[in-house]
Amino acid sequence: MESEARSEEAQELLLFLSRWRPIQEAAMLVVLLNRRDGLSHLSPLRRMLHRQPYLSDMTRVVVQRGPAAVVEYVKALSVVNEDRGEAVRACRMTAVDLDVDDVAQTVKALRAAEFGTEADNVIRVAGKDPQAIGRIVPLAGALWSAGMDADADRLLEMVTGNSPEQALELAGEMLALGRHMKAFELYLKAAAVIAHRPASESVRILSAMDEAGHGDLAEPSCELSSRPLSRRQTFSGSVRNCQPRAWRTGC
Structure with missing residues (x-):
């Protein structure tokens, strides 16, 4: 019982230091406690904490201090730790734990500080981690708002690259946000899926293009078949007679 109490007290102290002391001190503590060689005077503390996820908890507390803290933490770790x-770990927690506006600002700050690899890691986790995947559209919006268009595009490419179904789902959300050109790019990626949907889905998408002021992209490149489409006929069934220019040339 006494050992457990000491362990809890030690962890509370470390979390307090991570929350209130300079970021450089928190980074140094994490590095020292993580070392396996030397500094034998820290061994009792390591043994006291060996069952606690103290390193993860310390890093999480630092990340929760916000974008500037994350950048300072990464910078300090790069100086003292190979x-x-x-x-x-900090990049993953940034992508999962912070709200999307703070994630976007962290990516921007990391790139400004020339920590491109770490910024890429945040985007990669945001696009692949199951805990972050539900925030793709809000995060893309936050990145655009922060002027990080390339990172927003990279995020969407990562999510939709090998998944026409995901591209189709996100295209609808982009359209609802008023990101018409991005929506149409995603619709193009989903062409193989759309081709097997009822023709009414293709009509809906092309109509949305026209309503958004991009009717030239929606004009058919050849004459429509004189035979009307049945209710269940798919776009692929009429592709020989009409291929929308958008499917062929892009937006």
Whole structure:
């Protein structure tokens, strides 16, 4: 019982330091406690904490201090630690734990500080981690608002690259946000899926293009078949007679 109490007290102290002390001190503590060699005077503290996820908790507390803290933490770790494992952990926590506006600002700050690899890691986690995947559209919007268009595009490319179905789903959300050109780019990626949907879906998408002021992209490149489409006929069934220019040339 006494050992457990000491362990809890030690962890509370470390979390307090991570929350209130300068970021550089928190980074140094994480590095020292993570070392396996030397500094034998820290061994009792390591043994006291060996069952606690104290390193993860310390990093999470730092990340929760916001974008500027994340950048300072990554910078400090890069100076004192050759092992980038804790920086990678911080990037993952940034993508999962912070709200999307703070994630976008962190990516922007990391790139400004020339930590491009870490910024890429945040985007990669945001696009692939199951805990972050539900925030793709809001995060893309936050990145656009922060002027990080390339990162927003990279995020969407990562999510939709090998999934026409995901591209179709996100295209609808982009359209609802007023991001018409991005929506149409995603619709193009989903052409193989749309081709097997009822023709009414293609008509809906092309109509949306026209309503958004991009009717030239929606004009057919050849004459429509004189035979009317049945209710269940798919776009692929009429593709020989009409291929929308958008499917062929892009937006």
